[in-house]
Amino acid sequence: MSILRKISAQLETMAPADRQIGQFIIDNPDQMLRLSSAALAVETGRSQSSVVKFSQKLGYAGYQELKLAVSEAKAQEWQAPAGMIHGTIEVGDGYLTILQKLFSSKLQAMQQTISVNNESDIEKALEALHDARRIHLAGVGASSLVARDFSYKLMKLGRNVLHDSDSHVQMANASTLGPDDLLFALSYSGTSIETLRIAELASQRQATVIVVTGLQDNPLAHVADICLHTVGDEDRVRSSAITARDAQLMLTDLLFILLVQRQPDAYDYVHNSETAVSVLKAKRLS
Amino acid sequence: MSILRKISAQLETMAPADRQIGQFIIDNPDQMLRLSSAALAVETGRSQSSVVKFSQKLGYAGYQELKLAVSEAKAQEWQAPAGMIHGTIEVGDGYLTILQKLFSSKLQAMQQTISVNNESDIEKALEALHDARRIHLAGVGASSLVARDFSYKLMKLGRNVLHDSDSHVQMANASTLGPDDLLFALSYSGTSIETLRIAELASQRQATVIVVTGLQDNPLAHVADICLHTVGDEDRVRSSAITARDAQLMLTDLLFILLVQRQPDAYDYVHNSETAVSVLKAKRLS
DNA sequence: GCAAATTGGAATAAAAAATTCCAATTCCCG
DNA sequence: CGGGAATTGGAATTTTTTATTCCAATTTGC
Secondary structure, eight states, X not given: OOHHHHHHHHGGGSOHHHHHHHHHHHHOHHHHHHOOHHHHHHHHTXXXXXXXXHHHHTTXXXXXXXXXXXXXXXXXXXXXXXXXXXXXXXXXXXXXXXXXXXXXXXXXXXXXXXXXXXXXXXXXXXXXXXXXXXXXXXXOTHHHHHHHHHHHHHHHTTOOEXXXXXXXXXXXHHXXXXXXXXXXEEESSSOBHHHHHHHHHHHHTTOEEEEEEESSOOHHHHHOSEEEXXXXXXXXXXXXXXXXXXXXXXXXXXXXXXXXXXXXXXXXHHHHHXXXXXXXXXXXXX | OOHHHHHHHHGGGSOHHHHHHHHHHHHOHHHHHHOXXXXXXXXXXXXXXXXXXXXXXXXXXXXXXXXXXXXXXXXXXXXXXXXXXXXXXXXXXXXXXXXXXXXXXHHHHHHHHHHHSOHHHHHHHHHHHHHOSSEEEEOOXXXXXXXXXXXXXXXXXXXXXXXXXXXXXXXXXXXXXXXXOEEXXXXXXXXXXXXXXXXXXXXXXXXXEEEXXXXXXXXXXXXXXXXXXXXXXXXXXXXXXXXXXXXXXXXXXXXXXXXXXXXXXXXXXXHHHHXXXXXXXXXXXX
């Protein structure tokens, strides 16, 4: 149990000096860690011996041990998921609160995305990606960046990839797909008209259609041969495609790694890619 | 920067007593926090004054301040959530192992990225972004997607944003920047020639230069007015810009949220954006 | 080779932590 | 309600810890 929490719980039943010292520590843990027992006494208008006695009443040998416990309590607040601040980012939130809420939202989106997809669906998608002659990536808005990121990774493996940010070109590309090909379509809402039309066309042309979309029922999911789900809570982070994007990236990154594991020469391809790019890097500082 | 990391980096060039004391602290940070300077001297077979001098050579007023810094470094240290498999993805890894290692690597990259940047640097970047007349985003490869993602978000707020994936166009755009403008340059290596040249030009033209780059010393960091750092371990995830990209996104997402909090009409802009896009969404299934 | 700089322990001084002493206040029981 | 016991908490004192000074030995640089 965090000492800060323990002090809070006991505050009401403490004697006056103890209450004042305890309150200061709860309100200012960072500052307390920098103060000597005498300086803390000055800050609280109490005596130096009261500070030491306060520590001992809490079960510590002295002030130094109390300091250590406060330091550990602070460390746990940041790290333990249970102690992390969850919730909607709000107008009055300070820096640390925003940071923790953002981190927590990202973590949750990725974790939930993993748990709503079972291994057999991932394996099916992997199998289809592995076997596809050509892979066409489709998505608009934030999803288009995920599609592009995934297309770069697939191209790095030497795969035959079609991707263009212009939805008309995407549509034209889809009209060339056949039964040996695959469409990988991303849309969190599942209602983007361009992505939907492209998926419908690919499906008509007997290409395999993998859809990455949100959990809600939506028209894009209905076109899918294989449907992978993402979970994001955009309301938490001001509705700007942050958690939905992170959730999609979690899936595409996982598929990429699994493909790498499946392709014997994958590491060679990746290494070749790095070597090729290195001529575009400045030489090391001497 | 973590004091533990700093001590590690300097160990080789330290004199014998300092090296011994430094090594003990790196190996036993928990224990060190419980020891007086005299007790630490006994543990290392050195003198008590050497312990204090060691602290002072590192830039602290004394041993107590060093202790505080070690305590903070420990708090920010990465710790895998309980039970999670952590480590390098290897050839024989199964699905679940790969999944956990990937997830853990993402968490580590994001958390470490947060801990290596202090609040005052983030606030400086925020201030500069908030005040800039025009914001130019630069980056190539994976960084170009992060740049684009951030450009979309900034444009959603009604900001005057310059972004193009073509590095020649980026360069031409940089030639129009002035003292009221800002360049936001992303490169994990800090050695991409295009990004570097663009940053140098922006700097010459007196624009504010914010650089988002890795922790290692690099030419791009030297051009920066404000430097934000990212931590990613690409070796863990087959070296394909996964964790480096996640680290960069963590920073750009944070800056975006902080900007939203600073801009009174931000929510209106975001809402207007959603309304505008809704005409490109299929109607709900009936 | 020599002077200057660095290293680092012993001794000393200063600061911080802990304990003791004791007066004032509160609590509890008869 | 009164008196004794227990608690509170600051001042004074003691002990421990931290920081600085002194100085000899070693290393470095010219």
